Amino acid sequence: MFYYAQVRGAEGNAEGVGLASRVRTPVLEVSDLRVSFPTPRGPFLAVDGISLDLYAGERLGLIGESGSGKSTVALALMRLIKPPGRIESGRVVLDGADLLSISEAEMRTRRLADIALVTQGAMNSLNPVMRIRHQVLDGLQAHGARLDKGEAEARVEELLRQVNLRPEVANLYPHQLSGGMKQRVCIAIAISLRPRVIIADEPTSALDVVVQRRVIQTLRKVQDDIGASVILIGHDMGLMAQFAQRIAVMRQGLIIEVGDVRDVFASPQHAYTRQLMESVPSLRRPSVLGAARG
Ligand SMILES: Nc1ncnc2c1ncn2[C@@H]1O[C@H](COP(=O)(O)OP(=O)(O)O)[C@@H](O)[C@H]1O
Ligand SMILES: [Mg+2]
Numbered sequence: 001m002f003y004y005a006q007v008r009g010a011e012g013n014a015e016g017v018g019l020a021s022r023v024r025t026p027v028l029e030v031s032d033l034r035v036s037f038p039t040p041r042g043p044f045l046a047v048d049g050i051s052l053d054l055y056a057g058e059r060l061g062l063i064g065e066s067g068s069g070k071s072t073v074a075l076a077l078m079r080l081i082k083p084p085g086r087i088e089s090g091r092v093v094l095d096g097a098d099l100l101s102i103s104e105a106e107m108r109t110r111r112l113a114d115i116a117l118v119t120q121g122a123m124n125s126l127n128p129v130m131r132i133r134h135q136v137l138d139g140l141q142a143h144g145a146r147l148d149k150g151e152a153e154a155r156v157e158e159l160l161r162q163v164n165l166r167p168e169v170a171n172l173y174p175h176q177l178s179g180g181m182k183q184r185v186c187i188a189i190a191i192s193l194r195p196r197v198i199i200a201d202e203p204t205s206a207l208d209v210v211v212q213r214r215v216i217q218t219l220r221k222v223q224d225d226i227g228a229s230v231i232l233i234g235h236d237m238g239l240m241a242q243f244a245q246r247i248a249v250m251r252q253g254l255i256i257e258v259g260d261v262r263d264v265f266a267s268p269q270h271a272y273t274r275q276l277m278e279s280v281p282s283l284r285r286p287s288v289l290g291a292a293r294g
Helices: 072-078 106-108 132-142 149-162 165-171 180-191 209-226 238-243 263-266 273-276 286-291
Strands: 006-007 015-017 026-037 046-053 059-063 086-094 115-118 198-201 229-234 246-251 254-260
Touching: 026 072, 046 072, 046 086, 046 106, 046 254, 059 072, 059 209, 059 238, 072 086, 072 115, 072 198, 106 263, 115 180, 132 149, 132 165, 149 165, 149 180, 149 209, 165 229, 180 198, 198 209, 209 229, 209 238, 229 238, 238 254, 238 263, 246 263, 246 273, 254 273
Parallel strands: 059 229, 059 246, 115 198, 198 229
Antiparallel strands: 026 046, 026 086, 246 254
């Protein structure tokens, strides 16, 4: 499937990507988002006015060097920026409602149910003294799911299966799992309420290369299963090429380039994008770009 559509780049950088042969309504519309952190010399804009649309069922890669503002964007979309950090301006419209202007109570009901985040350190934030079963059920129950024992069991089993884990994993504690398994559990939790949007912030950065690929494959499978739109944040261009249909490149709080993954890799418009890609020589191999199809 192809998701060509009009894309808004960073302010003053609007770009049309591909042909609007199949224009879709965006699920998530981010406009002019600005996030600041105070410094002795005044507010520092870690996100300096970004605009971006995410379409139904789309897999978007957000890349950029460390410190470019990727995680700050992820947290802002979830409205999880901690003070003294602050969202200065912008709109984050999910299914017609601006997440930045609803009440905190309403936002709480929307997190996980409509928009879910797998953070970089997610696998280390699992509760060490709680069995996986209860951690998977936690989110469901916090959102008011009333499940009897049998239903709960079946739901946990189904979620674990969706991320390629055996049902027995439900009985285990985090320390009994490998890093890759823990990250899969975090993905299971993120999809437990079938959100429309999943943001995965460098979900594989602590894992070895083979496991990274498998976890990304799992993310792709669940994305397909539940028909969610995914923003995958990372700096590994090889993994991005395998996962994403569209790529947005961040630098110093701005999106400087956005486009179809093959277009960006074949002819990056920005010198910075070229630099990011030169660090992955294998990208020039056709097999990698072949994997980006579909
Ligand atoms: N809580 C914070 N307090 C102060 N500065 C922050 C905070 N979080 C992020 N920053 C700053 O914002 C910029 C972007 O950070 P971040 O979004 O984590 O980048 P990335 O995820 O792309 O590596 C960095 O310069 C970082 O130092
Ligand atoms: Mg980060």
